[in-house]
Amino acid sequence: MNDQMQKTLQDMQTQIHQQHLQLALQERVMGCLLRGLSRHPDLLDDVENEFHALIDATAKKSPELFDVLVPYLEKLAHRDSD
Numbered sequence: 001m002n003d004q005m006q007k008t009l010q011d012m013q014t015q016i017h018q019q020h021l022q023l024a025l026q027e028r029v030m031g032c033l034l035r036g037l038s039r040h041p042d043l044l045d046d047v048e049n050e051f052h053a054l055i056d057a058t059a060k061k062s063p064e065l066f067d068v069l070v071p072y073l074e075k076l077a078h079r080d081s082d
Contacts, residue, residue, distance in 0.1 A: 024025070027075070027076065030076050031076055034047070034077065050072055055069060055070060055073070060073055
């Protein structure tokens with residue numbers, strides 16, 4: 001593998017690692033927000049309705065994304081602590 005390809009591969013690996021870290025941080029923030037909302041049932045109901053609308057729209061438009069979205073939302077909803 002030449003030097004340019006090696007550098008490109010390393011750059012891609014770095015980007016993937018950064019995206020994983022960013023996703024983990026986003027999940028933690030979403031978990032915090034949902035726990036905070038759980039103290040306000042009226043707001044939590046609105047968020048749940050929005051999640052259901054998102055799930056329904058995703059199922060119709062992008063079944064492959066639906067298969068990722070539902071477990072992700074379930075993971076957020078059942079997270080007890082970070």
